[in-house]
Structure formats: C-alpha cells, structure tokens
Amino acid sequence: MGKKLDKRFVLTDDSLNSYGFRVLTAGGRLDRFMKNPVMLWMHFRDEGCQYWGESKPIGHWEDIEVKDGVISAKPFFDLAEELSILICKKVEEGTINATSIGLSVIATSKDASVLLPGQTRETVTEWELLEASFVDIPANANAVRLYGPSDNTLALSLKNDVNFIPSLQTLKSNQPMKLKETLSAVLAFFGIPKEKASETELTDEQLKSLDAELERLQGEVNSKTAELAAKTTELANAKASHQQELSAKDSEIATLKASDAALKQQVENLKKSATDSPDLHSDTEPLDKGDIDDVDKLLAYAKEHDDYQSVIDAAGKLGMLD
Numbered sequence: 082m083g084k085k086l087d088k089r090f091v092l093t094d095d096s097l098n099s100y101g102f103r104v105l106t107a108g109g110r111l112d113r114f115m116k117n118p119v120m121l122w123m124h125f126r127d128e129g130c131q132y133w134g135e136s137k138p139i140g141h142w143e144d145i146e147v148k149d150g151v152i153s154a155k156p157f158f159d160l161a162e163e164l165s166i167l168i169c170k171k172v173e174e175g176t177i178n179a180t181s182i183g184l185s186v187i188a189t190s191k192d193a194s195v196l197l198p199g200q201t202r203e204t205v206t207e208w209e210l211l212e213a214s215f216v217d218i219p220a221n222a223n224a225v226r227l228y229g230p231s232d233n234t235l236a237l238s239l240k241n242d243v244n245f246i247p248s249l250q251t252l253k254s255n256q257p258m259k260l261k262e263t264l265s266a267v268l269a270f271f272g273i274p275k276e277k278a279s280e281t282e283l284t285d286e287q288l289k290s291l292d293a294e295l296e297r298l299q300g301e302v303n304s305k306t307a308e309l310a311a312k313t314t315e316l317a318n319a320k321a322s323h324q325q326e327l328s329a330k331d332s333e334i335a336t337l338k339a340s341d342a343a344l345k346q347q348v349e350n351l352k353k354s355a356t357d358s359p360d361l362h363s364d365t366e367p368l369d370k371g372d373i374d375d376v377d378k379l380l381a382y383a384k385e386h387d388d389y390q391s392v393i394d395a396a397g398k399l400g401m402l403d
Contacts, residue, residue, distance in 0.1 A: 083140060084169060085157040092142075092213045093182045094151045101201030102246045104184065104208060106150045114210040118142040120156060121214040122168055124183050139165035142213055152182075154213065168215055183212040191249055202246045270294065 097103045120140040139162070142154035158169035171177040187207035195204040268275060271287060382388070 083157055083159040083161075085143060086155060086169075086172060088172075089144070089146075089153050089155055090178070090180045092152045092154060092180050093210075097197050097200055100246075101199075101248075102189075102204060103197065103200070104182075104205040105195065106147065106152055108188075108205065108207040109147075109152065109184075110187075110207075110209040111145070111147070111152075114212070115145065118145060118154070119212045120158075121183070121212050122164060123216050124181070124212070124214045137162060137164075139168055139215075152210075156215070172215065177215055177217060179216050179218070181214050181216045182210055183214065185209040185211055186246070189246060191247070196249070200249065202248050205246065267291065 093104055093106065093109075095103060095106050118141045119138045120142055122139050138159075140156060140158040143157050145152070145154040156172065158165050158172075160166050160169060168177065184205075185208060186205055187209060188205075189203040190206045191203045195206060265275075270291065383391070
C-alpha cells in the first residue's frame with residue numbers, strides 16, 4: 082500500500098544548471114522511463130552510501146507530462162521501507178521539494194543556437210531518461226546524475242564529468258587583449274601610436290566601440306553590395322534593351338538595302354526595255370513639233386541623241402523620203 086501526492090514536480094527543463102550546461106527537453110528519450118518510472122532518493126541505487134547503505138527505490142512517478150519544454154510528474158511513495166516513509170513525510174511537509182533526473186548522454190553540441198549566456202559546457206541535445214530522484218539541494222553534486230555507457234553511475238562534478246559534457250573554449254576575462262604594431266587599422270581607430278601598441282590593453286568599452294564600428298562597416302558593405310547588385314541588374318537590362326534596338330535597326334537597314342536593290346533592278350529593266358523598243362531609246366527625248374519642219378534640226382537631234390530612227394520616222398511623215 083502506497084501513497085500518491087497530488088502535487089506536480091518539475092523533473093527537468095531547458096534551463097542552465099549550476100555546472101555550466103543544460104539538457105534540452107526536446108532531445109529526451111522517455112520510452113524506457115515510461116515503462117519503469119522509478120523514483121530514487123538522491124540518485125542512490127543499490128550501490129551503497131554513507132547515509133542509507135544499500136538504498137532501494139522509494140516509489141515511482143505517475144501522470145508524467147511533457148509540456149512547454151518541461152518534464153513534470155506526480156510522486157507515488159511505496160511506504161515499504163523506513164526511507165520511503167521518511168521522504169514522503171518530508172515532501173508532504175515541504176522540507177524536501179526538489180527533484181533531479183538521472184540520464185544517459187547520447188549527444189552534445191556547442192552550436193551557438195543551443196548555448197545560453199554564461200554557459201561553460203556543451204548542451205546535451207540527445208539523452209535518455211533513466212530515473213528521477215528527490216534531492217535535498219538541487220545544486221549539489223548529485224543534482225544531476227550522469228550514467229556512463231555501461232550504466233555505471235557517475236555523480237556529476239567538474240572533476241569527473243569531462244568525458245560526458247565537453248567544456249567550451251572561452252576567453253578568460255582576466256586576460257586583457259593587447260595590441261600589436263601590425264594592427265594599424267585598430268591603432269588608428271583608437272588613436273594609439275605604434276610604439277605604444279604592445280603596452281596598451283583594451284578595455285571592455287573600447288572593445289564594444291570596436292565591435293559597433295565593425296557592425297557599422299559591415300552594414301555599409303552590405304548596403305554597397307546590394308547597391309552594386311542593383312546597378313549590375315540595371316546595366317544588364319539596359320544592355321539587353323540596346324541590343325534589341327540594334328537588332329531592330331539592323332533589320333530596318335537590311336529591308337532598305339533589299340528595297341534599294343529591287344529599285345535598281347527595276348531601273349535596269351526599264352532601261353533595257355527602252356533600248357530594245359523600236360520606238361523608244363533610254364536617252365531619247367521626244368521631238369519638238371517646231372523642229373520637225375527643219376531638216377538641220379532633225380539631223381542635229383539625231384546626232385546628239387543617237388536616235389536616227391526617230392528622225393527617219395519624222396522625215397517619212399513629212400514626205401521627205403519619197
């Protein structure tokens with residue numbers, strides 16, 4: 082016969098713990114835990130401790146819920162042993178109200194998207210939930226318990242968790258940044274002479290101003306890049322339009338050339354037709370009626386225009402050839 086408390090406890094969430102890392106709720110594998118939601122005291126499990134010797138589970142968890150990045154549940158105490166009875170009473174009285182999970186780490190990440198300010202170790206992105214315990218102080222060495230690949234337990238501490246949660250490489254704040262003579266642009270920005278470079282330490286405010294200037298310059302670069310892209314597009318469009326105009330002009334010129342050739346051919350055909358005609362000559366001009374009666378003018382006309390046939394015809398009409 083046991084006792085269920087109608088009080089929900091947070092087992093874990095996405096927040097940063099006191100050891101400098103966090104466990105992403107979304108990456109948790111709960112199937113194994115759901116089948117056996119064991120509840121321990123301080124993560125002790127048949128391995129012996131200076132307080133309770135060979136410690137057994139004190140109950141299990143019910144109404145397990147995953148919501149808004151939080152895993153929570155309600156405790157059920159089996160009341161089978163002194164420890165279970167004692168912890169149940171202390172939880173009821175509010176003396177103990179903290180919980181902690183025991184997990185097996187599957188994967189971690191140092192990607193900026195999963196890191197929080199102040200984090201010193203990588204984020205646990207994939208993990209398996211093995212048990213959840215009541216603890217006295219959740220910030221102590223047993224507040225989060227890691228289980229190794231062979232299921233041997235490992236109480237979390239900065240000395241023995243390094244193989245499970247890799248540390249992040251960060252700059253120490255007590256090591257100020259010093260300048261070099263080769264950083265001429267930075268020296269010019271702060272107005273620092275080259276000979277003073279090696280002995281000058283940058284303050285946080287100077288670094289912030291430098292960062293702000295870099296952001297401003299990056300903004301200008303982005304703006305100029307966008308402007309250049311727009312100009313390039315505009316030039317390409319203008320070039321394409323000009324090419325279309327040139328093609329249209331070339332087509333017009335070709336049409337005109339073809340028309341000119343056709344006209345020339347028509348002229349040649351007319352000339353040929355006039356030369357072959359017995360009554361016409363390409364260079365012949367009609368005789369003036371006033372010239373027909375004058376034989377000298379007829380002969381002069383025939384010689385000038387090489388058109389003796391017209392003169393002969395005119396003389397025949399006048400009866401001069403009878």
